[in-house]
Amino acid sequence: MTEYDPIEALLQATGPRPAIPADRTDRVRRAVRAGWHDELARSARAARLRWGIVFAAAAVVVAAVVVGMRGFPPSPPPAAVPSGVSVERVVGLAWTGPQTPLAVGSILVLESQVTTGAGALAALRARSGHSVRLDGATSVRIESGETFALERGAIYVDSGAESESGAGIRIDTPLGAIEDLGTQFAARFDGALTVSVREGAVTVQTATERLVAEAGQALRIDPSGRVTRSPSPVEGPDWAWAETIAPMMKIEGRSLQEFLDWVARERGVRVRFKNAEIEGKAPGIVLKGAIDGMTLEQAAASVLATCGLSGRWEPGTLVVTR
Numbered sequence: 184m185t186e187y188d189p190i191e192a193l194l195q196a197t198g199p200r201p202a203i204p205a206d207r208t209d210r211v212r213r214a215v216r217a218g219w220h221d222e223l224a225r226s227a228r229a230a231r232l233r234w235g236i237v238f239a240a241a242a243v244v245v246a247a248v249v250v251g252m253r254g255f256p257p258s259p260p261p262a263a264v265p266s267g268v269s270v271e272r273v274v275g276l277a278w279t280g281p282q283t284p285l286a287v288g289s290i291l292v293l294e295s296q297v298t299t300g301a302g303a304l305a306a307l308r309a310r311s312g313h314s315v316r317l318d319g320a321t322s323v324r325i326e327s328g329e330t331f332a333l334e335r336g337a338i339y340v341d342s343g344a345e346s347e348s349g350a351g352i353r354i355d356t357p358l359g360a361i362e363d364l365g366t367q368f369a370a371r372f373d374g375a376l377t378v379s380v381r382e383g384a385v386t387v388q389t390a391t392e393r394l395v396a397e398a399g400q401a402l403r404i405d406p407s408g409r410v411t412r413s414p415s416p417v418e419g420p421d422w423a424w425a426e427t428i429a430p431m432m433k434i435e436g437r438s439l440q441e442f443l444d445w446v447a448r449e450r451g452v453r454v455r456f457k458n459a460e461i462e463g464k465a466p467g468i469v470l471k472g473a474i475d476g477m478t479l480e481q482a483a484a485s486v487l488a489t490c491g492l493s494g495r496w497e498p499g500t501l502v503v504t505r
Contacts, residue, residue, distance in 0.1 A: 263293075265291075266328050272305070293327065294325065297323050311329045311350035312342075313329070314429070319336070320336050322336060326355065340363060340366070341448075342366055358408070359389040359394075362385065364384040366381070375405045377401060377404075396412075419451075431482065434470040435470065438470070440466040446482065452500050454501050
């Protein structure tokens with residue numbers, strides 16, 4: 184026996200369901216197909232709308248970038264960097280950069296091009312304390328506070344009787360690099376390079392060798408690199424231009440002895456006192472006033488006269504007497 188199932192009995196009693204008419208089946212199929220096509224169309228429209236928004240947003244971003252690029256001001260040039268090199272004295276026409284007159288007291292910037300006209304002179308002060316003087320028709324470029332590139336003309340360097348720093352100075356030229364060893368020297372480049380040493384010593388590094396020149400010597404290097412040595416006077420006409428543009432000593436509060444030592448060093452001579460009494464008093468005589476605008480000879484005569492003394496220039500010597 185099987186368990187009685189009322190639902191199964193009901194289905195058997197009712198018999199099979201009548202068939203669905205064909206026209207109704209066709210209507211249902213058409214309705215389903217139409218709904219399916221409508222859904223596909225809505226999906227396509229939604230997709231097109233989404234991509235349209237994306238493309239529009241991208242276009243706005245691109246336009247904004249282009250407008251922004253056009254609207255921004257150009258980047259400013261790099262700021263000029265002071266070199267620490269100052270202008271102490273100028274005689275005649277000298278300039279830096281595109282014909283900007285060289286101004287006394289100004290601080291030059293790195294890569295400045297300093298040029299002197301024919302017959303003009305200029306005195307600079309390097310960051311190291313060296314006095315750097317330029318002859319007429321000279322062009323130099325400031326590479327750092329202690330490095331100068333001599334492109335033409337002549338340059339004079341004085342480390343000072345008392346070095347203000349332990350730094351040396353370097354002069355680059357097309358035929359060699361010059362470095363001082365606590366000295367006074369001049370370098371002239373006119374196709375060949377001539378280095379004359381007045382005091383101390385210098386080194387010259389050429390493409391093939393390292394040379395040393397001492398006081399009273401001169402080195403000449405021709406364009407082929409050939410080197411010749413010769414004696415060089417430490418006073419006289421060859422040094423006159425460097426003396427002419429020498430920055431005057433600040434004598435206020437300095438002793439007569441200090442002043443005479445400075446004068447003798449600028450001229451390349453020694454001091455000789457006429458008698459021991461004057462020599463003994465010189466370190467204790469304190470000076471007042473200023474000698475700005477004077478020549479070396481005018482300054483010596485003026486200061487000595489103020490002290491009740493006089494000076495006489497002889498070859499290699501300044502003689503001091505009453």
